Amino acid sequence: MTNSSSCILRGPCKTADDPAVCTRLCPHFIALHGASGTGGRVAAANIPADYRRVTVADSIVRESQPEAYRIVDAYVATFERQFDESPEADRIKSLYLYSHEPGTGKTTTAAAIANTYLIAHYIGSLQRNRRPLERPVYFLDGNEWQTLFNAFNRPRVPNHIAEPASAAYYRALAIAQEVPFLVADDIGVRDATDAFRGDLHAIINARVTNRLPTVYTSNVPIEELAQVFDARLADRVRDQCAVVPFTGESKRGMRK
Template identity: 25%
Template sequence: METPDFPDWCNPKFRLDKALKLSEVPKKYLKANIYNYKIDDDNRYIYEGLNVYVENIVEEVEENGTNFFLWNRGAGTGKTYNAAMLLNQYIYKTCMTSKFDFENPLALFVSYADLMDDLRYRRDDEAVQRRVSSIKEVPFLLLDDIGAGTTSEFTAEQTYLIVNERFNAGRSTIVTSNFDSKALSHEKVIGKRTVSRLLSDCVGVQVEGRDRRPESVKGVIKRA
């Protein structure tokens, strides 16, 4: 008996790969998830604190409109990894449902500095306008490294327009930053109005600990 051929859209791997591609999650964070989490003394409190939100991420996004703010002044402590873990989990749980239409992202990973650069120099470009519309409307958005790059009253206002539309629609946003909420509130960073909206219905996580990136160094080549 021959095995029937099923269309690609029925294949779980095909759907997941397509959903992740649309989300623009960088290759480095495609495998960021609760199953690959390497727990140690520095991040155990983060793992335990976020675990309940990871398990119920669909409800948190679609019913509660929960926002997440992950910050720390130090580099390499895992802010983006933990944020991507939340984003990926939502994609895992929704890509096999009717919510996924193969054309529009379920979630979106956005580099804040790159976005502001596009808006500063190419905001009249049709592709940039389409992207901004997607950023405003996607069910789950990750704004990575907010406050990075050159900030100004212009970037603060552009950030407000995005965040305010998502706030009014009750859409969930994850923010990572090297700034705490007080520093972000400066009028030339993102401003008090924007921070107030991001902190509404928000889970805040100070991602402390060591810089993990040097641990990935593969060796040092020295002159003999």
Template identity: 55%
Template sequence: MTNENNCVLANGCMGAGTAACTKHCTAFIQMHGVSGNGGRSAAAGLPREYRLVTLQNSPARGDQPEAYKAAYAYASTFNRQFDQQSGSVAAEDRIKSLYLVSEKTGTGKTTTAAALLNEWLRVHYSGSLRRGLTPLQRPAYFLDVNEWQTEFNLATMANDDEGMAEFQWKMKLAMSAPFAVLDDIGVRDCTPAFRGYLHAVINARVTNQLPTIYTSNIALDQLWQVFGERRLADRVGDLCREIEFVGESKRGMRR
């Protein structure tokens, strides 16, 4: 039995489905680790439930045809990352950001963002090898903003230096990763201190022209009301396409 269903590199891999497609494959180990729960996939911060989701197998694909049409088009630009890194891509052709939004929860925004992150990992790993480059250990990073805010609140209330160090480490990764997902960016009850950290992440990514996928249940033009100011929302919207997810929540309905 081959291993292509357990590897995000399978799409486009010459060995997928052949006798060479095993858990001992070097590419599989580098992407997923010896255990299947490590490697670049784990380094990206992806929760385990999303580490194998792709645009092809995403459970949200059938319910969101328009959003997935846009997602496929967006993923088709990922090869530009190599030109962008070398500075040889024109400003109008550089990879933009996405803002995935729906008022309802459970419509597939996070699943889709994770699928796009996995596609970035695949393109980065395979494309680097074809160009004789060494793939980065962390070419992408997934930050659950709601969870990150909770970690900040707990570390602050408990005066926990270790917890704050973990919080700041995640912040640095989110600021510097070539590609990032900032999941659930419509945080509520946002303190000025946390808002400052979040602004620093977004500002660093926009200033350095690093493509970012944001997910939210707040429309982009209303995001400023959550943050209590317009400048952070304006930074999110800079060179960013908004894609709406429609319908009711499917959470808990799939097996």
């Protein structure tokens, strides 16, 4: 039995079916998943456990959202651009995954894109005799991040709750501003304080200013983002950002 079923490199790996090579002692498995299988660069990316093995090629959402995946396939084909450092190089643009209904596969797809970027970065770095970054990708769960914010901004929150929540919140903020590739999941927050919106604005502004690609998911049409952010920032999200519509009703329970 090989270890390929639990490794995101199972697609491009030429020894994925060789039980003598494909084990938990494989240095590439350890680099991506850690010796335990729950660490490494995949864990550093903060991708939810349910989505840590899914890639664009094998995403179950592909079947139900063929038009969206036509755009996504073309998008991930641009990931080689991350290694072109010339001033004239075309940059990797951003994507806005939208559907009015929840559960149509946006988050699964965003995670699949993040994993596919991680694979491209890891393999491409080794091919160029570079050390892959420890965290080339980060997944920011908007709901989880707002929960952390609320945990230390309520009245009379005990220190043993407020301090760890605050530390985790600001650590995620710093990472999201600088990581080469970010998924900002569920950014359509209408019921947020001005302080929380300000921090979200800081992330988006930093990324747009520094030409860092971001995959957004939201139930808010991109044309209505000015109701969530201010008009200036909404315009910045739309800049160099392709909209990918997801259609149909919720398909939750179909994850792979």
